[in-house]
Amino acid sequence: MKRLPLMLVAAGAFWSAACSGNGIVNPPPPVGKYSKASLNGQYAFVTNGESFTGGLSATPLARTGSFTADGLGNITAGVEDVNAAGTVSPALQITGGSYTVNADGRGTLTLQLGQNSIDFGITLTSTSDGLMIDETSNSAQSSTGSGNFIKQTPGSFQVSGIAGPYVFDFSGLDGNQTIPCPCPESFIGEFTANNGAVSAGFFDDNDNGNFNGASFAGTIAQDPLQAATLSSFGRGVALIAGQNYVFYIVDSTRVRFVSTNGGMLSGDAVAQSNTAPANVSSIASSFVFIVAGSSINGGITRVGRFTANGATVTNVLEDTNDGGHFIKTDGGTNASITLDAANPGRGNLTFTDPNFLNAPGKYVFYLSSATQGVIQEQTVNNSGAVDVADGTIAAQTGSPFSSSNISGTYALNWSGLSLQNGGSFAVQDEEDMLSQVNVTSLNLKGAADIFQFQSGVPVFDLVTSGSLSIAGDGTSSTGASSRNTMSVTLTKSNSTTVNLVVYFVNPQLAFFTNNQNMNRIVAGVLKTQQ
Amino acid sequence: MIHTNKIRLGILTLGIVLGSSLWSQAQLATRPDVEQLRSYNVSREGFLLGTVVRFTTASDTSPMGAHVLFQTSSGQIDVHLGDARVLKAAGLELNPGDSVRIVGEPLASGDSTYFAARIVQKGAQAVAVRNTKGFLTTPASVLTPAQKEALRGVR
Numbered sequence: 001m002k003r004l005p006l007m008l009v010a011a012g013a014f015w016s017a018a019c020s021g022n023g024i025v026n027p028p029p030p031v032g033k034y035s036k037a038s039l040n041g042q043y044a045f046v047t048n049g050e051s052f053t054g055g056l057s058a059t060p061l062a063r064t065g066s067f068t069a070d071g072l073g074n075i076t077a078g079v080e081d082v083n084a085a086g087t088v089s090p091a092l093q094i095t096g097g098s099y100t101v102n103a104d105g106r107g108t109l110t111l112q113l114g115q116n117s118i119d120f121g122i123t124l125t126s127t128s129d130g131l132m133i134d135e136t137s138n139s140a141q142s143s144t145g146s147g148n149f150i151k152q153t154p155g156s157f158q159v160s161g162i163a164g165p166y167v168f169d170f171s172g173l174d175g176n177q178t179i180p181c182p183c184p185e186s187f188i189g190e191f192t193a194n195n196g197a198v199s200a201g202f203f204d205d206n207d208n209g210n211f212n213g214a215s216f217a218g219t220i221a222q223d224p225l226q227a228a229t230l231s232s233f234g235r236g237v238a239l240i241a242g243q244n245y246v247f248y249i250v251d252s253t254r255v256r257f258v259s260t261n262g263g264m265l266s267g268d269a270v271a272q273s274n275t276a277p278a279n280v281s282s283i284a285s286s287f288v289f290i291v292a293g294s295s296i297n298g299g300i301t302r303v304g305r306f307t308a309n310g311a312t313v314t315n316v317l318e319d320t321n322d323g324g325h326f327i328k329t330d331g332g333t334n335a336s337i338t339l340d341a342a343n344p345g346r347g348n349l350t351f352t353d354p355n356f357l358n359a360p361g362k363y364v365f366y367l368s369s370a371t372q373g374v375i376q377e378q379t380v381n382n383s384g385a386v387d388v389a390d391g392t393i394a395a396q397t398g399s400p401f402s403s404s405n406i407s408g409t410y411a412l413n414w415s416g417l418s419l420q421n422g423g424s425f426a427v428q429d430e431e432d433m434l435s436q437v438n439v440t441s442l443n444l445k446g447a448a449d450i451f452q453f454q455s456g457v458p459v460f461d462l463v464t465s466g467s468l469s470i471a472g473d474g475t476s477s478t479g480a481s482s483r484n485t486m487s488v489t490l491t492k493s494n495s496t497t498v499n500l501v502v503y504f505v506n507p508q509l510a511f512f513t514n515n516q517n518m519n520r521i522v523a524g525v526l527k528t529q530q
Numbered sequence: 531m532i533h534t535n536k537i538r539l540g541i542l543t544l545g546i547v548l549g550s551s552l553w554s555q556a557q558l559a560t561r562p563d564v565e566q567l568r569s570y571n572v573s574r575e576g577f578l579l580g581t582v583v584r585f586t587t588a589s590d591t592s593p594m595g596a597h598v599l600f601q602t603s604s605g606q607i608d609v610h611l612g613d614a615r616v617l618k619a620a621g622l623e624l625n626p627g628d629s630v631r632i633v634g635e636p637l638a639s640g641d642s643t644y645f646a647a648r649i650v651q652k653g654a655q656a657v658a659v660r661n662t663k664g665f666l667t668t669p670a671s672v673l674t675p676a677q678k679e680a681l682r683g684v685r
Contacts (some may be wrong), residue, residue: 086674182670386569
């Protein structure tokens with residue numbers, strides 16, 4: 001209970017230190033292999049967070065777009081579509097901009113949209129992709145959020161470039177405009193695209209706790225109002241299960257969507273390969289999953305793992321942060337997986353949570369391959385859904401995890417809510433943190449930016465330090481004592497430490513959430529730099 | 531077991547309707563089935579009448595968010611009000627001594643329980659801080675049409 005005041009003091013110190021310039025600790029000069037030349041070409045980007053414009057409260061914000069970097073520090077072209085709590089601003093032209101890339105892959109990105117600009121902190125994870133947080137804080141707009149960017153393949157910028165089966169996860173707010181909505185929604189599923197026709201679709205929807213699943217059809221097309229954006233930026237329009245979207249093609253294997261009529265849903269569709277298991281007997285792997293969303297207590301994150309051998313599921317662990325309250329689920333029982341014969345890759349995971357014997361944990365997933373997929377929680381009790389949450393499921397490979405393979409440089413990003421006191425009153429608000437760390441002997445050293453949105457001002461170049469603790473072989477497969485943890489300390493003039501529970505997908509990727517009963521609910525990824 | 535739960539719920543609902551102190555006593559005497567309190571059920575709703583002792587926009591009491599310490603005729607109770615920005619956007623201020631009516635029900639946070647507000651009413655003004663499924667209202671839900679239109683300026 002005493003952590004909260006300490007955290008607030010530290011958070012307040014961040015701001016005052018940034019203003020005064022006294023006692024500031026700065027990270028050492030960056031080292032590494034990256035430069036401005038590492039960002040060269042067209043990149044499709046997404047962020048999800050909040051915006052603040054004069055006179056309004058912070059408003060949920062989703063954006064998807066494409067920018068072109070010239071390898072020299074200039075943004076030469078681009079376009080974005082913005083959805084602010086259901087209010088859509090389509091096809092906003094990116095007229096210019098600039099970027100920096102330090103040797104460690106950290107940098108800045110400014111996109112100019114006519115008279116306005118938006119700013120991001122970036123960390124490259126390769127020359128083809130990276131993580132980003134929105135750090136816009138100017139007279140026209142403040143906005144934050146986490147996201148990423150992926151290099152596009154212009155050769156696929158055509159309607160026929162979206163072909164074959166895809167798995168998707170769109171999340172955000174529904175289109176209900178009646179107070180007290182819009183309400184939380186998770187919409188996941190799969191479809192097959194062929195020359196603009198969408199068929200063989202099936203979705204699972206959790207709209208404000210109301211579950212629905214059904215088949216659907218749709219279309220993919222050039223935007224009749226912005227026809228040239230398809231060939232220039234891979235941008236077009238789609239109708240998915242009756243909902244309108246704008247999309248951006250990354251390549252034939254990934255397409256990024258944001259909704260444009262009423263609600264605010266966004267996410268990616270990923271090509272489903274023929275390696276997605278056709279029957280449950282072919283599943284023999286451990287999986288890690290992460291979901292985030294809304295519960296009756298506020299925000300919720302869950303990270304967990306299980307081992308599947310056919311329909312038999314063992315070694316279920318789950319860590320939940322529900323409204324700032326941390327709950328450990330050890331040894332879920334009666335666990336099983338089923339696959340849906342009618343919808344390839346779709347299946348269910350169920351288990352008895354020893355904390356909630358009368359409300360078995362239930363998830364629906366769509367696998368895009370034998371090792372990847374999307375997942376939506378569908379746990380209910382006698383009164384209904386316990387949350388609206390979705391995320392990612394991935395096979396666990398490359399174990400054992402140890403200091404020998406959890407090593408090198410990583411991008412570290414978390415997003416969620418924290419208690420903040422930077423505005424006119426203390427409030428829980430969006431927090432986004434992006435860092436680059438060098439992991440040596442399981443110790444973390446690097447630099448970070450953080451935007452606690454209530455303050456209206458991001459804080460740059462905090463010293464990042466910390467450590468990882470790996471239990472056993474790092475797979476967390478041996479029960480309650482096998483959890484991995486990570487401690488991350490962010491320092492400017494004072495320090496704040498966030499403790500997290502970590503599940504390794506492979507040596508290059510891990511999911512985590514914070515594991516303390518405190519006023520913070522964040523989840524994120526640790527992703528290697530290549 | 532079902533009968534037991536119904537009885538517990540009956541006691542609970544009655545307690546809320548009659549006043550928060552009864553809810554508090556019921557909580558102590560017959561600990562609610564926290565598993566049922568992981569989701570919101572409007573059929574369990576009741577209301578509290580009382581005065582504000584202390585309003586906190588961001589309490590260190592779980593769950594995260596705004597809380598009000600509420601004085602009823604039979605005792606004090608801590609109530610979770612969700613996102614303080616919703617109340618602020620609606621222009622609803624809660625000051626010590628204010629007479630307030632709160633519609634809501636007990637919910638679970640972990641293995642403990644708390645009273646969750648869905649509607650906060652002060653005088654003639656009522657603000658929904660949760661929807662009927664119990665999910666927190668966001669500031670986006672209290673935007674006027676003109677304010678929504680202004681969001682077209684967001685980049």
